[in-house]
Amino acid sequence: MTLLRIEDLNIDYVTLRGRLRAVKSASLTLGGGEWLSIVGESGSGKSTLAMSIPGLLLPPGRITSGRIIFRGKDLTSMSGEELRRIRGSEIGVVFQDPLTSLDPLRTIGDQMAEAIMEHRSASSKREALEMASAALESVGIPGDRVKYYPHQLSGGQRQRVMIAMAVMLKPKLLIADEPTTALDVIVQANIMRLLKSLQQRMGMSVMLITHDIALAAEVSDRIAVMYAAEIVEEGPIDQVIENPLHPYTEALIKSTPDLWREKTLYTIPGNPPDLRSPPRGCRFHPRCHKAFEPCKAKEPRPTRLRGRTVACHLYG
Amino acid sequence: MALLEVEDLKKYFIQGDLVDRLLRRVRTVKAVDGVTFKLGKGETLALVGESGSGKTTTGKLVLRLLEPTGGRIVFDGVDITRMKEGELRKLRPRMQMIYQDPYASLNPRMEVGRAIAEPLVVHGRASWSEARREALEMLERVGLTPAKDFYRRRPIQLSGGQRQRVVIARAMILKPNLLVADEPVSMIDVSMRTSILKLLLDFKKEYNMSMIMITHDLAVARLVAERVAVMYLGKIVEMGPTEDILHNPSHPYTEALIAAAPTIVPRARKPRLRIKGEIADPSRIPSGCRFHPRCPYSDSSKCIEKEPQLRGDSRIVACHYPLTR
Numbered sequence: 001m002t003l004l005r006i007e008d009l010n011i012d013y014v015t016l017r018g019r020l021r022a023v024k025s026a027s028l029t030l031g032g033g034e035w036l037s038i039v040g041e042s043g044s045g046k047s048t049l050a051m052s053i054p055g056l057l058l059p060p061g062r063i064t065s066g067r068i069i070f071r072g073k074d075l076t077s078m079s080g081e082e083l084r085r086i087r088g089s090e091i092g093v094v095f096q097d098p099l100t101s102l103d104p105l106r107t108i109g110d111q112m113a114e115a116i117m118e119h120r121s122a123s124s125k126r127e128a129l130e131m132a133s134a135a136l137e138s139v140g141i142p143g144d145r146v147k148y149y150p151h152q153l154s155g156g157q158r159q160r161v162m163i164a165m166a167v168m169l170k171p172k173l174l175i176a177d178e179p180t181t182a183l184d185v186i187v188q189a190n191i192m193r194l195l196k197s198l199q200q201r202m203g204m205s206v207m208l209i210t211h212d213i214a215l216a217a218e219v220s221d222r223i224a225v226m227y228a229a230e231i232v233e234e235g236p237i238d239q240v241i242e243n244p245l246h247p248y249t250e251a252l253i254k255s256t257p258d259l260w261r262e263k264t265l266y267t268i269p270g271n272p273p274d275l276r277s278p279p280r281g282c283r284f285h286p287r288c289h290k291a292f293e294p295c296k297a298k299e300p301r302p303t304r305l306r307g308r309t310v311a312c313h314l315y316g
Numbered sequence: 317m318a319l320l321e322v323e324d325l326k327k328y329f330i331q332g333d334l335v336d337r338l339l340r341r342v343r344t345v346k347a348v349d350g351v352t353f354k355l356g357k358g359e360t361l362a363l364v365g366e367s368g369s370g371k372t373t374t375g376k377l378v379l380r381l382l383e384p385t386g387g388r389i390v391f392d393g394v395d396i397t398r399m400k401e402g403e404l405r406k407l408r409p410r411m412q413m414i415y416q417d418p419y420a421s422l423n424p425r426m427e428v429g430r431a432i433a434e435p436l437v438v439h440g441r442a443s444w445s446e447a448r449r450e451a452l453e454m455l456e457r458v459g460l461t462p463a464k465d466f467y468r469r470r471p472i473q474l475s476g477g478q479r480q481r482v483v484i485a486r487a488m489i490l491k492p493n494l495l496v497a498d499e500p501v502s503m504i505d506v507s508m509r510t511s512i513l514k515l516l517l518d519f520k521k522e523y524n525m526s527m528i529m530i531t532h533d534l535a536v537a538r539l540v541a542e543r544v545a546v547m548y549l550g551k552i553v554e555m556g557p558t559e560d561i562l563h564n565p566s567h568p569y570t571e572a573l574i575a576a577a578p579t580i581v582p583r584a585r586k587p588r589l590r591i592k593g594e595i596a597d598p599s600r601i602p603s604g605c606r607f608h609p610r611c612p613y614s615d616s617s618k619c620i621e622k623e624p625q626l627r628g629d630s631r632i633v634a635c636h637y638p639l640t641r
Contacts, residue, residue, distance in 0.1 A: 041507055041508070042505050154594050156594055157594075184366040184367055184532050184594075185366070185532050185533060185573060185576045185577060186366060186573065186576045186591060187366075187594060188576065188578075189575070189590075190590075190592070192578075193590075211505040211506055211507070212506045212578065213506070213580060214506070214578040214579055215578045217578070217582070218578055218579070238582060241580055241582060252507050255506075255507045255510055256506050256507065256580060257509060257510060257535035257536060257538070257539055258579050258581065259534055259538060259562060259574065259579060260579040260580075260584040260585075260586070261579075261580070261581055263538060263539065264510075265510055265514050265517075265539065266510065267508075267511040267514065268507060271475070271477075
């Protein structure tokens with residue numbers, strides 16, 4: 001069953017220096033209980049795409065066209081107030097840096113209880129605090145830590161608190177934007193395992209935003225690869241990893257350092273384009289070793305191919 | 317011959333102000349607690365561990381950017397442990413450091429070309445016009461072309477990867493013998509990391525430079541380092557040739573680091589070891605083996621009571637019950 005359907009979504013940033021299309025004609029679906037990872041380099045539009053779903057686009061970012069259908073309703077036509085109600089209760093969000101999202105002057109329990117009360121999920125402050133404490137336990141933090149202030153916790157524990165806050169109202173969808181980028185590798189592995197077990201136990205869908213395709217490979221059901229504001233390939237994780245169709249996906253996999261593969265110093269030639277003046281035709285063609293004539297002139301259209309979608313002239 | 321010899325290096329920080337001192341409430345943070353290693357000419361050693369392992373402090377100590385509390389640092393045959401700043405200044409161009417955050421290491425108002433040229437002038441190696449010419453060559457070398465265009469840019473006009481290239485150019489223009497690279501790619505997209513590391517490897521080869529690569533990422537260590545030293549709470553717990561350590565870890569902490577590294581390989585035969593919790597506060601170092609509270613194999617009182625010593629020759633490990641394969 002489809003939980004989320006994004007249809008031909010375009011997001012622009014309009015600045016004094018001109019208009020920049022940060023997300024171009026993006027279409028995606030996410031099933032109930034499914035884990036979809038969006039992978040791409042900095043500036044590929046992956047965070048912009050994800051943040052537009054719960055209405056968290058920062059100005060001057062703006063959805064210019066397209067629809068975001070979540071549980072049958074179009075989120076792009078909702079008011080700020082309606083979106084606020086959906087955030088937290090139906091869509092949980094975890095950000096990269098937990099320190100910027102926690103108030104340093106208030107206890108963790110206080111902040112969690114406030115969010116619970118806002119969504120009228122508890123009848124009293126005491127009940128809300130009990131819920132907060134149970135939520136902490138579910139992410140592996142002793143429940144009595146509701147009395148702690150953010151600075152009394154380590155970076156990994158703070159991220160666990162953010163996850164507890166994002167899932168305590170049992171959302172249908174959790175959006176995690178680079179949740180482990182600021183953490184050490186062992187803490188990262190533990191947080192990823194926590195997210196995976198929460199997804200399975202709660203039956204929620206997860207959208208993970210990451211620049212690390214290896215991190216995505218270990219936990220996802222599906223993966224969407226973004227390059228220069230466009231989704232270039234989307235499909236089941238095993239198929240994409242073992243047999244990437246788009247040359248960019250292939251290059252991304254090859255360029256990722258990995259302990260369990262032969263040592264290689266392969267790098268993708270060149271740099272990602274400036275989105276104010278993207279290359280004509282396929283946006284990846286100047287860096288693509290398989291580029292041929294049509295790539296320079298014509299934009300490739302997304303093509304369905306054996307359960308996958310790929311936007312590349314090699315596939316018609 | 318070794319370019320750098322470090323013996324029983326220690327750095328203790330005293331935490332607390334005057335009032336704390338009067339009330340005898342000061343705490344000693346043992347950031348580096350007896351580190352010994354040698355680094356050959358043209359060799360790269362990776363210092364691997366989590367935040368709080370003391371790897372960055374070790375890097376700063378060997379360059380004398382911090383005063384050591386104890387131990388000995390010998391650079392190219394000269395004991396620099398207690399060397400005065402005036403004398404050190406003459407050695408500084410031969411030992412350089414690059415940091416994790418390339419934005420923080422560059423003056424936001426200075427043209428990046430000038431930032432690259434500056435060390436040559438500061439150390440009296442060249443006039444501004446000569447330094448400018450060399451900086452332009454350096455920009456070319458690190459792939460920031462057209463060099464004349466990049467010379468005039470400010471850090472904010474560059475991407476993270478481009479900034480790190482500037483930082484590398486600035487460190488390399490002095491042709492150092494030793495480079496300490498502190499997490500140089502951890503803030504850069506995974507797909508761009510290899511190109512930055514390749515650049516460092518090219519310079520290392522050209523200058524026969526020795527390198528200390530500080531990283532929490534074993535995959536990065538593997539690409540650049542001949543040897544790896546795994547650090548935990550201020551001490552080296554395991555050291556040896558990189559591939560050997562990765563295939564055959566002896567210390568449970570090394571195994572945990574390997575198990576935690578994400579992989580793209582489906583059904584990779586990863587070690588399954590998982591450890592809980594986080595590294596302890598270095599002002600409250602656990603008794604015995606400092607890793608024992610997190611170690612899944614520690615079930616004897618020996619680990620709690622007795623500190624394991626580093627043992628071995630080319631492969632050394634500090635563990636009462638090293639893993640065997």
